[in-house]
Amino acid sequence: MNFKEKTIVSGSLNRIRRSPRKMRLVVDIIRNKEIKNALNILKYSKKHNISISLRKLLLSLLSNCKKKYIEDDFDQKLFYIKEIRVNQGRTLKRLRPVPQGRGHRIRKRSSNVLITLVERKYM
Template sequence: MGVRKRERAEQTKEAKKQVAVAKLNNCPTSPRKMRLVADLVRGQKVEKALNILRFSSKEASRKLEKLLLSAINNYQQKNADVNIEEAGLFVKEIRVDGGMMLKRLRPAPQGRAHRIRKRSNHVTIVLGDINNTQSN
């Protein structure tokens, strides 16, 4: 049992070296607006995704660009010997989930109040290595 467990742990360790993850929690943008930008870069190569985000006029693209740069940096720290241009990184997975909601009240006519929900989101980016993904 010990040998199999150790071998499996080594396999998962090697698999985790081929991907890089970055997370952004409680970003004060609605998930719907963030998903519009996330759909643009899903599955793209990293260089192309950075260009898309850099030249997009949406506010959410600035935050996603910073998050993508963080994921690239995480990959560099894991694999110091690999050159980023030669690695062939691409956006393997990008998830936008709903975060916490701030609930506020806005005055309405005749003494009533309307509830305002200020939404936030959680974004997770997973970068994969094209060379190692195709060989598996």
């Protein structure tokens, strides 16, 4: 089946207080999926805190797409996630006191997510 791809919307979410390594576990599951399937996967994911952030971002992208391209034939089923990347964001450095007057460094990592949605048009 031949189809033509047209990049529609891309969006990002920065400084999510989750480590990139944990975010990538969820992101790898929804990569190259249709929007409807991805939203269902995120809804029932066991990584609840991470999936909430990604689900909000996907719903926001769909809403922006509807506003940007006001069309009567807008169909959510034609959209799929072409690209989704998780990069490391800012790291907060904290100290935890340990015996004998020392301190161990605690790194609180954050991540940045970039999503590109594509509309698939069948010919």
